[in-house]
Amino acid sequence: MTGKIFRSCFLVGLAIMVLCTALFVAVMASRYEDQVYQEMEETAVYVKRGMEESGGDYLSGLEDLEGGQRLTWIAADGTVLYDSEADPAAMENHADREEVIQALEEGTGQSKHLSNTLLQKTLYYAVRLDDGTVLRLSCQETTMGALIISVLQPILWIVVLALVLSGVLASRLSRQITKPINNIDLENPRLDDAYEEIFPLVGRLREQNRTISRQMEALSRRQREFAALAENMSEGVLLLDSRYNILYSNQSAYALLGGEEEKPESLRQETCRKEIWEAAGRALAGCHAESLMRAESHIFEILANPVTANGQVTGVVVLMVDVTEREERESLRREFSANVSHELKTPLTSISGFAELMKEGLVEADKMREFAGDIYKECGQLIALIDDIMKLSRLDEAAENEVAPESVDLYDLSQDILESLQPAAAKRSVSLHLEGEKQTILGVWRILHEMVYNLCDNAIKYNKDGGSVTVQVTGEAERVTLAVKDTGIGIPKGQQDRVFERFYRVDKSHSRRVGGTGLGLSIVKHGAQYHNALISLESEPDVGTTIAIVFPRNMRP
Known part of the structure; x- marks a missing residue:
């Protein structure tokens, strides 16, 4: 704020100085131009009288004119009859010159021509003589740019002094304005050290501090409660922002992220597990994601859900649940079902085959006892298998019912x-x-x-x-x-x-x-x-x- 106040005051002083300088130069240039025209008018009157008395011969004896003025005598048709600096015969016709046309019509005329390359301006003044010819005087005047250059050094000194003075005043003023504001104690703002204009600010700071204090206390309490719950969970919990940065992770999640020495700060790190990264990516795309992750001797189910605000996905909540027992039970169930099916099918196939042969009458009488024995043996195998399966089932029931x-x-x-x-x-x-x-x-x-x-x-x-x-x-x-x-x-x-x-x-x-x-x-x-x-x-x-x-x-x- 101090810098802004300083710059504002300093720029105001600089602008005023520049405007004053420009106005001064413009006024001086205008007064100088009026003075030159007045001098050329006086000279024209003087020469006109001489020519009316002596004719054109008066010009041959005329000495150098005052102020470097140039004299040109022009006929009514624009032909140059005389010029104090150049050969008239070599000069072009002047009938189209503005000051000449004006003099022929009104008796006098004036104009000016600006040369930007030479930073000079030529002023022309013309007067019509009694015989219809025109007497023209011209004088070169220094332009405003040249005038500024000529007085540049003193102007610069004035500008420098003015800038230094405005800089000192601006610096002092900015410090005086900002000092009471900078000295406000944000934790306990008081009105004693402040001026009246910032009393409303101090009041709002007090009220804001009370509001922030209440909110921080509530937030801290909720954070402690959340941390206590999350850290004691066996499930891993991750909170991510939209750039995969880890905002929070409990100890269980940290153990699964793949970090060994330093706690990962982002899922973009190479040490983080691929399964978690992919699930978080699908959640950031706005979809619920589920996948399985194997970590050493455990199996975890990754559940990722997007967090939205105003219709935009701003983060992800990732939950990692240990489903090792469930998956092992499911694997054992599938394996057991497949094995039971196989073990039951083998003796049943034999029994079915023997029975089909006997039904079709393809077994000789002396072989009937042998086939019946085979069927009996296979049935015994089935009974033994079913008995063992029932024993395993009773073991599971005993474990679930906690038999005394x-x-x-x-x-x-x-x-x-x-x-x-x-x-x-x-x-x-x-x-x-x-x-x-x-x-x-x-x-x-x-x-x-x-x-x-x-x-x-x-x-x-x-x-x-x-x-x-x-x-x-x-x-x-x-x-x-x-x-x-x-x-x-x-x-x-x-x-x-x-x-x-x-x-x-x-x-x-x-x-x-x-x-x-x-x-x-x-x-x-x-x-x-x-x-x-x-x-x-x-x-x-x-x-x-x-x-x-x-x-x-x-x-x-």
């Missing part, structure tokens, strides 16, 4: 299961052994029974003829370990991590032969998860397999 645990002795449970499997083991000449001592844990008896039964059943099915199965039950202060060891075909190293997957079989042909469904170890895995137990597996092909489950003694599922 009870005290279960794993040694007694293992003993009962080995006794029930003794006939199946005897068919393969597999010996069953139980080692250890009574160990009690809290758990669901039915689930524990299915876990141990499946481990022992698999140990018999995948054993060698004449092999052995050993169940060991040992305990410590806080945990109990149940291990089932066999001397069977073993599991290759590369497949040991997959044997607990649903419907996975190491040797499918062998599994079909012994009636395996591929769900036994999956039931064991889910049962262990329900009891917060840990499973370990050690196996070597053609040597045997040992599967151990470590249960917490007093931990409820």
Whole structure:
């Protein structure tokens, strides 16, 4: 503001100085021109009298005229009869000259001619003589530009002094005007140090400060509430402007942006995830966007919505929700459905084929018993598969309904299961052994029974003829370990991590032969998860397999 006031005062002073100078020069030039015309008129009267008395001879004896005036005598037809500076014979006809025409008509005439290149002006004055000829006087006058140049130096000194004076006065005036304004305390404006003209400004500042204080307090409270909610959310929250700049991000979102050392300030940075960038781009285009993003062991759903103001998209809200469990459940559901369909279709296809042959009478009488046996075997496989599926379903129900645990002795449970499997083991000449001592844990008896039964059943099915199965039950202060060891075909190293997957079989042909469904170890895995137990597996092909489950003694599922 000080600079503006200074410039205004300074320019006003400069304008006044320039106008005064121009007016002075114009007045002086006008007075000088009138004076020259008066002098030429006096000279013309003097010469006219001389020529009337002496005729043309008077001009030959005429001395140089005063003020550098030039004398020309012109006949009525425009012919130059005499010129004080040039040869009349060489001069052109002057009948068309303005001052000559005017003198012939009115008795006297005057005109002027300006030379911009020479910065000079020629003044002409003509008078008609009694004999009809015209006597013309001319004089060169300095133009206004030349006059200004001639007096330029003193004018410049005057202008400089005037500008300095106006500059000092303008600077002082601007400081005096702005000092009270600059001294206003914006936090606590007072009227004591201000002049009357800025009292309304001080009053508005006071009211504005009170309004801002109330708004800042409310905004700060809301910001704290929002930050407390957002920072404690497991979902990532991002607020972006229309240039992809990050206005806000909670800790969960920051962990997903891809920044390692510095917190990203914009999605344009190369470290930011492509999925978030694309979703934000679609939202800035005015559309709701949804996509999935995989980050290490988690899967996140990206939800982006545009923020509009006055019909224009001004920003984006991005929400990142962890849907790992949902996606895994969906993947397992699809995989389970596909596997169940496949496992059901295989025996049903065989049963359908056998039944069709029998219906068409294409089976000989002595083959009927064999076909019926095959149908019975396939039906048994279907029943076993459905039974295992129902066991998995009961595990899920137990997890959802939180069945109350009870005290279960794993040694007694293992003993009962080995006794029930003794006939199946005897068919393969597999010996069953139980080692250890009574160990009690809290758990669901039915689930524990299915876990141990499946481990022992698999140990018999995948054993060698004449092999052995050993169940060991040992305990410590806080945990109990149940291990089932066999001397069977073993599991290759590369497949040991997959044997607990649903419907996975190491040797499918062998599994079909012994009636395996591929769900036994999956039931064991889910049962262990329900009891917060840990499973370990050690196996070597053609040597045997040992599967151990470590249960917490007093931990409820």
